[in-house]
Amino acid sequence: MVMTSYGDLSDDMMVEILSRLPVKSLMRFRCVCKSCNDLVKDPNFIYKHLQKDDNIRLTVSCTYKNPYDTDPFNALISYSSVLPDKTLSDLHYQDFEPVMDGLHIGPFDGIFLLLRNDTNVILWNVSMNEYRVVPECTAHFPCNTMANSSNFGLGLDPVTNDFKLVLILTLIDEERQEIDYSPVAVYNFTTNSWRDLGGFQKSYDYRFDSSHDAYLNGLFYWVVRRPDCYKEILTFSMGEEVFRVIEGPNIPQFLNYYESAMRPWMLGIYEECLSLLYSEDISHSFEVWMMKGGSWSKYLTFGPFVETYRARGFWRRGEFLLESSDKRLVLYDSIYQEMRDLGIKGLWFSVKILKESLITVRKEDA
Structure with missing residues (x-):
């Protein structure tokens, strides 16, 4: 730079x-x-800018019951919004729903994916209010199969300084049974085109937890769950364009669906390290694990709390987003050991960090 x-x-x-x-x-x-x-x-400056706490905002997708509607089939309301105040002192929010009507994924480094179908997306940079219609991916499927679901990751290739979008498809056969092969394709921002990477043979029938993913230093990370509920972390190198599986930290694995679901692995970037927020004893206390030098170590423990909480994600240094047992979104400051109600209540939450992003999605020739 x-x-x-x-x-x-x-x-x-x-x-x-x-x-x-x-x-x-x-x-x-x-x-x-x-x-x-x-x-x-400059891509290096863009990622330096993305790493600053000054440039993060909170996005919330929430579903709640309409108190004025007596029709049980029309009683739920969903909305997506951003809280522009990074201190979360001013809780007024900007409604995203007119733009994000329908299925959306992200944000990945400030960019939402607005899905038309499993292989056709629109990129939307919220901060720059830029859009790009991505050409539809024409991945090659084995005979008598079709796409059942898709998972995405976005990040910078540190070798070429190009931004990439990786697509992983889950396939089903004619009997609607999932097969153990996933086609993979990569979209390059500079060429505005997809490249077929073939795919990878899955040792297990992974289930992706798409709300718990992260990107750091050329690697994208997903939490995946095997059929026996054992969790692992799948990585994709934006430079080498290869997948690897890494073990999580030394924490208990619960091999039944209920206990595994009650202790989600929340991936995030904390103090510039890949980190994992984990509920130690069914939502009364929490641990933060960091990966340094290729190995996991416990960094922080907070709690126990009298009330039951569920982890919803990382916020600024020392602060974490939790959901209370009565479905309120709260911010916990582990340094001052203070809990603050954010005034958001609903039946279901999805909470993500939105980074103000300089990644342009507008094509240069546009």
């Missing part, structure tokens, strides 16, 4: 300052000079 020095500030100091600014400010800054424009488009 190179730019022209400004006054008494060094290049490194200017880059550090700029990496903390909102996307809208940086888009205006891009017009100052060519070096400023080049900096804002």
